[in-house]
Amino acid sequence: MGTKRRRGGNGGMEENALAILDTSCFSKSTQHIADDRLSFLEAVRSGFLVPENPPAPTNKIYKAVFQILKDExxxxxxxxxxxxxxxxxxxFPHVYLSTAKKSELSSPSSLPCNELVVVEEAWSPFSFGTDVSSSEKEDHGKTSESLDVTAFHLLIQDLTKVPDEENNEVLDSKPLRNMLLFQYLVSVLEGDFVLRNLAFTENxxxxxxxxxxxxxxxxxxxxxxxxxxxxWLSAMCELSQFSIDCSHDLRPSETESPEVTEKSHTALAIAxxxxxxxxxxSVQKFLLMIIELDSSKKTADTKGWTTRADGVRTQAMEIIMEELTYDKNILFPFLQALDKPKLKLDMIVQYFQKYIPKTSVRTRRSNGSTDDSTFGGVLKCxxxxxxxxxxxxxxxxxxxxLLLAHAFQAYISLHSTENKEDIADNSLPEICKNMISAxxxxxxxxxxxxxxxxxxxxxxxxxIMLSGV
Structure with a gap:
């Protein structure tokens, strides 16, 4: 893995952009401050995205933009x-792959290799330092430059409250801000994790x-x-149910500031x-990354690459399966929300495995034995x-x-793609026939x-599929 020190930004450009933001900008709320913040964002865009080869923004620029996202x-x-x-x-990615030049390879015949580069001292929206004060925790770290782990957890908890907050008489911008903030944080986690996990897989x-x-x-x-x-599970179920119907009263509140107009409420409802x-x-992406990390950590444990410092952590799938087992009220909204066919099929098969009776004795020559680790095996049971x-x-x-119907839906989705190795246990006609039989x-x-x-x-x-065979 290579490291690279972040390039310094254009000093003059940075000073001019930051000068737009007076220190009072983050403690008051006026139309002038909103205009200043908008001018600042436009200046950053013009200085760092429009030019062909601009310098990377400094941490001060990132922090200021991020604070607007958190506070506005x-x-x-x-x-x-x-x-x-x-x-x-x-x-300006913080983690990226750099292809080695031919002159840097051990031999001329060597194939170019991708080296993982992590930009040293790059800005991050996450803070892993000491605990912040209790007042900052209550305010989700809005007075700080980044979010600590506690604030991130609180943000996920806030996502579960979005339906209640948005079903009030007046539409509020806070839930939308929290959702966009979460989307951005997951994007950062994904950009950092995917390439690191690739480096683990390859090297x-x-x-x-x-x-x-x-x-x-x-x-x-x-x-x-x-x-x-x-x-996370609660947030996924609540948001999924809420996404089905997003109808709201667009009347402005009597307590709203003069700047908040009926027009702005209409814009919120449309967005x-x-x-x-x-x-x-993004909520599902977060889970998928955790599952991939669990899988990689399990491999590292098996190979002896981990140490005591890595600790022992229950896999996310086990926790979710436990929750679905003991709280069947969330089973339907969870399956309805989960749109990853392979993951859904695997989870349903695991769910059934807990309840499928096991024969007391099985021999190698047992007739009629079924493999309940596959969907085909579950249907045969x-x-x-x-x-x-x-x-x-x-x-x-x-x-x-419910479980059989969702599993069949996931199976059909996988069958229509090129990843048929995930469902190679039975042919489609056999699955359809056994589905009807079940x-x-x-x-x-x-x-x-x-x-x-x-x-x-x-x-x-x-x-229909059977008749068309």
Whole structure:
């Protein structure tokens, strides 16, 4: 891994841009201050994004833009600062791959290799130093230049409150600001983690992955890791349900400042559905990165590359499966929200494995034995009346139908892509046939059961696919 010291910004340009922001800008709220902040953002864009080869912004520039994103109430300034930060990170990445020149290779015939470069002393929106004061924690670190781990956890908790806050009579900009702030932070985590994880995969470089921002958050003692995952799960379910219907009263509040007009409320309402949708995507990205990190750490543990300092952490999948097992009220919204077919299929199969009866003795020559670690194996278990009766004693028929329907939906999605190695256990016709058989067996076992709409849709799809074979 290479390191590179961040280039200093254009001193004159930086001074001129920062001069626009008076120290009082972050303690008062007037139209003049809003104009100054907008002028500052435009100056940063002109100085660092428009030129062909501009110097990288200094940390002072980043901190000022980030503070606007954290503090502003104006939707335009919130979105402008958010977009500017994304563009700056894209043009001046903190972690990137650099292809070695031929003269630097050991031999002329050597293929160019990609070296991971981490910019030394680059600005980060995260702070992993000492604990901030309690007042800063309550204000989510708004008086500080970056967010500590506790503030990040609190931000995730705030995402669970978005539906309640936005269902009030008056639309508020705070929930939208929190959602865009979370989206940006996940973007930073992704830009840092993906390349480090790639370096680990290709070069077994666990130390580099250990120093990723994501890992530093998860191992922090300032938060409870299990609590973070539970709050993530709540945020995902709440936001997913809320995204279905984002209708609001656009009347301005009587207590709002004169600058907040009916026009601004209309703008908030128009922006809300898309922001909620993109936040749901970021919430899932956050989980996927954690799952990938868990997998890489497990590999590093197996190879003996980790030390006691790395600690022991329960994998996120185990925590989520435990929550889904003991709180079936969140099962439906979770499956409805999760739009990653491979992950959804794997999780449902794992869920069923807890309830599928295990035979007392299995020999190598056992006939009719099924592999319940695959979706095909799970469906075959439901072809047996005794197995089905045992399963629905532990989970009711409705839950079983819900899981089978979502698993089938995920299977079909994977089958329509090129990644068919994930579903190579059974052919599509066999899966469709066993899907119909499983629902038939459920109906026979529980005569009073009613197949819900999503179950009927899955059966209809299976029947159509079978008829077309």
């Amino acid at each position: 109430n104006s939707l335009y300034l919130i979105t402008s600062s958010y977009q500017l930060l994304l563009e700056l990170d894209k043009r 077994s470089d666990w130390i580099t992955l250990r120093e990723s921002l994501l890992n530093m958050i998860l191992v922090s003692r300032k938060i409870t890791y299990k609590g973070l995952i539970k709050d 809300l559905p898309e922001i909620v949708k993109r936040t749901c995507v 439901f072809s047996n009346g005794n197995n089905t009766k045992s399963i629905i004693k532990k989970i009711n028929t409705e839950v079983a139908q 629902f038939t067996c459920l109906k026979k076992t529980d005569e009073h059961t009613v197949i819900p709409p999503f179950g009927k849709e899955a059966l209809f799809t299976a029947a």
